[in-house]
Amino acid sequence: MRGSEDVPTIDGAKVRKVVVACDAGMGSSVLVASQLAAALARYSVSVRHASVTEIPADADVVLCQEALVVRTSRVVPDKPVLGFRLFLGDPLFARLEQAIRNGVPLAG
Amino acid sequence: MLADNGVLTADTVRLGLAARDKADAIDQCGAVLVGVGAVDQPYVAAMHQREHTVSTFVGQGTAIPHGSAVARQHVRRTAVAVLQFPGGVDWGGDPVSICVAIAADGDEHGHLLSTLATMLLDERRITELRHARDAATVMRLFLPKAAPGPNVRPDTRRSVSRSRVPPWTGSRSVGTAG
Numbered sequence: 001m002r003g004s005e006d007v008p009t010i011d012g013a014k015v016r017k018v019v020v021a022c023d024a025g026m027g028s029s030v031l032v033a034s035q036l037a038a039a040l041a042r043y044s045v046s047v048r049h050a051s052v053t054e055i056p057a058d059a060d061v062v063l064c065q066e067a068l069v070v071r072t073s074r075v076v077p078d079k080p081v082l083g084f085r086l087f088l089g090d091p092l093f094a095r096l097e098q099a100i101r102n103g104v105p106l107a108g
Numbered sequence: 109m110l111a112d113n114g115v116l117t118a119d120t121v122r123l124g125l126a127a128r129d130k131a132d133a134i135d136q137c138g139a140v141l142v143g144v145g146a147v148d149q150p151y152v153a154a155m156h157q158r159e160h161t162v163s164t165f166v167g168q169g170t171a172i173p174h175g176s177a178v179a180r181q182h183v184r185r186t187a188v189a190v191l192q193f194p195g196g197v198d199w200g201g202d203p204v205s206i207c208v209a210i211a212a213d214g215d216e217h218g219h220l221l222s223t224l225a226t227m228l229l230d231e232r233r234i235t236e237l238r239h240a241r242d243a244a245t246v247m248r249l250f251l252p253k254a255a256p257g258p259n260v261r262p263d264t265r266r267s268v269s270r271s272r273v274p275p276w277t278g279s280r281s282v283g284t285a286g
Contacts, residue, residue, distance in 0.1 A: 023161070031224060087166040
């Protein structure tokens with residue numbers, strides 16, 4: 001269990017690569033990644049999808065379904081891991097874009 | 109009809125189905141993938157398991173059943189199946205009428221899911237998918253830029269210079285339920 005002071009954080013303005021992770025990396029993550037890629041392209045942020053066990057080392061922020069956050073955080077303890085509940089229109093997606101645009105810290 | 113390098117084919121589009129419940133719908137999705145030789149039978153059990161872990165409901169009456177990471181070993185080739193249940197299936201509280209079933213051992217299906225992502229935000233196209241009565245309509249919705257005929261190159265979707273007006277922007281009416 002991490003203490004709150006150990007939660008990985010990144011300045012939204014420094015995010016260059018977002019990875020959407022799911023168990024198999026063949027369905028849910030692909031769908032979310034393609035939506036986010038369109039929204040974040042204007043900020044020169046790339047979006048990739050991956051299975052939880054194959055998250056690229058250069059990912060700045062990792063997104064996954066809420067149920068997978070704990071597992072994903074164990075795999076990439078040094079990266080902010082943010083959970084979403086809805087595939088469409090989850091508030092996290094807007095928050096992520098806003099943080100990237102305005103340079104707000106992202107922690108998770 | 110074969111298009112899109114065989115990932116989504118008319119063979120894997122099944123319309124006007126009925127399912128007793130979610131498990132039955134997933135069984136039917138799995139049976140299509142097994143039937144076209146995309147997966148071996150154990151993959152179907154993994155689809156149920158994956159669904160139990162986290163629902164694959166993605167909104168707009170749509171679910172994307174697929175297996176888990178360990179079930180990749182049962183995937184023979186990447187394939188996508190579209191199953192339509194006009195009467196709806198109770199998907200853990202949400203009604204589902206479209207299942208986009210996935211078996212993937214690579215990224216060849218990525219553009220189909222990208223198209224689905226845009227369809228989910230486009231009431232007109234998702235309604236047309238729900239009410240589609242032939243496989244050609246479904247293929248056109250998922251592969252909007254593919255030219256008709258057998259000589260479709262898989263990368264034509266990336267072509268900007270050759271982009272055409274999408275067929276659904278015409279004056280045809282869609283979603284004429286009832």
